[in-house]
Amino acid sequence: MTAAIIDGKAAAAALREQIATEVARLRETDDLQPGLAVVLVGEDPASQVYVRNKGRQTVEAGMLSHTHRLRDDTSETELLALVADLNADPTVHGILVQLPLPPQIDEQRVICAIDPAKDVDGFHPLNAGALANGDPGALAPCTPVGCLLLLREQFDNDLAGQHALVIGRSNIVGKPMAQLLLQESCTVTIAHSRTRDLPALCRHADIVVAAVGRPGMVRGDWLKPGAVVIDVGINRLPGEGDKARLVGDVAFAEAREVAGAITPVPGGVGPMTIACLLRNTVVAACRQAAVASRL
Ligand code: NDP
Numbered sequence: 001m002t003a004a005i006i007d008g009k010a011a012a013a014a015l016r017e018q019i020a021t022e023v024a025r026l027r028e029t030d031d032l033q034p035g036l037a038v039v040l041v042g043e044d045p046a047s048q049v050y051v052r053n054k055g056r057q058t059v060e061a062g063m064l065s066h067t068h069r070l071r072d073d074t075s076e077t078e079l080l081a082l083v084a085d086l087n088a089d090p091t092v093h094g095i096l097v098q099l100p101l102p103p104q105i106d107e108q109r110v111i112c113a114i115d116p117a118k119d120v121d122g123f124h125p126l127n128a129g130a131l132a133n134g135d136p137g138a139l140a141p142c143t144p145v146g147c148l149l150l151l152r153e154q155f156d157n158d159l160a161g162q163h164a165l166v167i168g169r170s171n172i173v174g175k176p177m178a179q180l181l182l183q184e185s186c187t188v189t190i191a192h193s194r195t196r197d198l199p200a201l202c203r204h205a206d207i208v209v210a211a212v213g214r215p216g217m218v219r220g221d222w223l224k225p226g227a228v229v230i231d232v233g234i235n236r237l238p239g240e241g242d243k244a245r246l247v248g249d250v251a252f253a254e255a256r257e258v259a260g261a262i263t264p265v266p267g268g269v270g271p272m273t274i275a276c277l278l279r280n281t282v283v284a285a286c287r288q289a290a291v292a293s294r295l
Contacts (some may be wrong), residue, residue, distance in 0.1 A: 001225065006150055012271035016061060019278050022294050023062040026286070034285035036094040036278070037086045038122065041105065042072035043294070047098045049280070054274055061278050064091060064121040069212070076105045077083060080113050085219035093143040094120035095284035096277065117288060120280040123171065131179045139240070139280055144177035146272025147209055147230045154228050154261050160185035165201055167191045167218070167249070168211035174233055177209050210249035220254025229255055229262040232269050 026032040036058045040051045042123035052065060058065035068082060079097070086095045095118045101107050111119075116126040122141040151159060164186040168174035178190045186207065191198055200223040202208060210218050211232035223229065233249030248265030255262055263269055279295055286293035 001257070001260075003229070003256045004261040006147075006154065006228075006263045007262050007295045008263055008268040008270060011153065012146075012275040015272070015275040016057065016278065018293065019275070019282055020061045022282055024289065025294070026282070028061065029291065030034075030291045031287060032289045032291060033062070033064055033091075034094065034282050035066060036090045037089075037092045038088075039067065039070065039079070039082060039097045041070045041074050041098070042102050044100070047100075049115045050097045050274075050287075051098055052225065053231060053235075054277065056276060057280075063278065063281065072102055074102070074105070076109065079105055079110055079230055083110065083113045087113075089126050091182065092118065093288055094118055094245060094277075094281035097154075097275075108216050114175045118284060120277055120284055122176065122280065128171065128176070128240060131176055131219050134183055136183065139284060140180060141172055142175045142280060143173050143211075143232060143269065144278035145276040146269055147177060148180045148198040149276070150230060150263065150269070150272060151181075151207060151228065159207075161187065162206040163187045163189070163204055164207040164209065165189045165191060165205035166211070168209075168232070169197070170242045173211040177211065181207070181209075183205060186243070208250075212249045214249055215247045216249070216251040218239050218250040218255065218259050220256075225258055226260035227258070229259045230269060231263050231265050234265065234270065267281045270286065 027246055038051050038054050055065045055067050068286050086092050095114050097110055111123045116124045119127050119139055122139045127139045129141050164181045166178045169190055169192045178188050181188050199222040201237030203224050207228050209230045213233055215235040230249055231250040233250035235247050236244040247268050282295055283293050
């Protein structure tokens with residue numbers, strides 16, 4: 001059996017279209033234009049690309065995009081002052097501070113300074129707590145939400161009873177992914193670097209979400225035949241010339257021979273992340289303006 005390829009690019013394009021339609025309706029009927037502010041501190045090349053893409057896709061969806069580029073030596077006080085301004089700005093409904101931040105700034109302090117209602121990354125402890133409490137309205141982190149939307153499509157919106165193995169327990173991906181799957185009534189196992197006999201756990205899983213950061217770690221013979229595999233990993237290996245080659249955490253060619261469906265890297269989870277950021281921003285804007293969202 002060869003696995004079906006889960007096309008994250010197409011799914012993200014469809015979601016962006018749905019978002020653009022909703023934004024047009026909100027502008028027309030409620031005079032509401034959702035706005036997203038993205039803050040980038042420093043010159044990290046990968047972050048520059050992400051921030052550019054976020055700005056472009058925000059505008060393409062008909063939303064307001066505010067990008068703030070700050071020097072690498074920006075102090076924590078300066079960044080906190082900008083966050084306070086954005087919290088108070090009524091044209092800004094979502095705030096995203098691009099991570100990682102330079103070492104002179106305490107990331108957690110910055111995350112906690114963002115108004116939870118505008119925390120479209122879903123990293124504020126109040127939003128993380130709401131998600132852990134099973135609040136279906138919690139603003140949840142974009143990458144795991146993107147994974148969940150892809151999984152729902154694979155299972156016709158019914159994930160109940162599936163055994164899901166999440167490999168990785170970060171606050172950004174692994175933990176919120178596990179919470180979201182629990183909300184869908186999956187039986188969830190969370191694995192991490194101290195887990196014993198990961199291959200054996202994997203062989204029992206109907207769903208495997210790999211969010212580790214180790215190229216090709218999940219092997220084909222770890223998988224249960226027919227399992228649905230979501231590969232969150234983005235690992236840069238030396239490619240041809242000076243170009244990097246992106247690979248996931250799953251040994252794709254092997255896994256494809258066993259799995260039922262699998263996301264490629266690139267073109268799987270990655271494109272869904274920004275689309276889910278736009279979705280969170282529209283949802284946040286509607287809540288702030290007290291109008292109903294159709295997303
Ligand atoms: P972190 O480094 O924060 O977390 C990695 C997790 O993997 C940790 O929980 C760690 O365990 C676990 N781990 C490490 N080694 C092993 C091992 N041998 N066996 C089992 N578990 C292990 O990474 P992130 O969660 O931030 O990101 C994970 C991957 O996803 C990265 O490749 C990142 O680039 C990618 N990513 C992709 C995004 C996208 O949009 N597609 C967005 C965000 C991330 P422990 O806690 O014990 O250390």
